Amino acid sequence: MxxxxxxxxxxxxDTRRHGSLLVFPAVxxxxxCGLAAFAAGWLSRGRLDAVLPWVPEGSGPWLALAPAVLAAxxxxxxxxxxxxxxxxxxYTLTSRRILRRQRGFRRSxxxxxxxxxSDVAVHQTILQSLVHSGSITxxxxxxxxxxxxDVPEVRSFRQLVLDAIDELPPDQGFADDGGLPRLDGRAGCPDAPPWELREY
Incomplete structure (x- = not known):
């Protein structure tokens, strides 16, 4: 970048989506894995023979591979x-722009x-509000x-966006009068320290 x-x-x-999205995949x-291990153990003991008598004897260890393959x-x-x-x-926020980058097989x-x-809106569901994530438009x-x-710490992220907009050069920023460019020559917050020196 x-x-x-x-x-x-x-x-x-520079961040990814909130880690709460990985809770359900982890569960x-x-x-x-637990169900596959239980099924493989049950099949390896030959208990399937009592349920399905037509299954050849000694096929339990081979049948035990089926749950493992299915689980994988x-x-x-x-x-x-x-x-x-x-x-x-x-998601990457810089002092000039904001980027949404996707890598992998589908790149965009x-x-x-x-x-x-001209507007930065935050939307949160009940579950997102519990973990301080949300969507920004x-x-x-x-x-x-x-x-x-699913932006992590969505309120803080929104404030950083607003601060970055406020500190744009005078010929790039927007005023609070409906989105018209600044004409007064103000440079936002000239006394603000560099971004890498600030605490978030």
Whole structure:
């Protein structure tokens, strides 16, 4: 990311979606592995012969491989897939723009200059409010918009966006009068320390 920065641009936040998205995949992994281990042990003891007499004797150890194969497929299909999707998506806020980058098999990248942002809205469900995550929608007053889902510490992230907009150069910032560019020559907060020296 730093190689793509323009002169004077600083990275403020570089984050992934909230880790709570991995709770259900983690629980599913434990349940799948537990059930597969129980089924494999039950089959290896030959107890299937009593239920299905037509099953050849001595096939228990081979049948015990079936739950393991099925469990491996289920783990790859859901938990691993969710983990890779979580790790492939990143949100980056710089002093000039905000980016939504997705890597992996499906690559995409969207960026929105902060100078175009006229509204920053936060949306939270009940569960998201418990873990301080949420969705942020940045609009420009036109057709363009950018939505960031499951942002960790969403209120703090929104405040950082607003602070970055307020500290834009005078010819790039927006005033509080409906999104018109500043014409008064103010440079936001000239006395603010560099972003890397601040505590969030």
């Amino acid at each position: 730093r190689r793509q920065l323009s002169p004077g641009e600083q990275v403020i936040v 599913a992994t434990v349940l799948i 497929w289920m783990v790859v299909a859901y938990p691993v897939r969710r983990l890779l999707a979580w790790g492939a998506l990143r 990248e969207r960026e929105l200059p902060l100078a175009m942002v 940045l609009t420009t007053g036109q057709a363009a918009s950018l939505r960031l889902d």
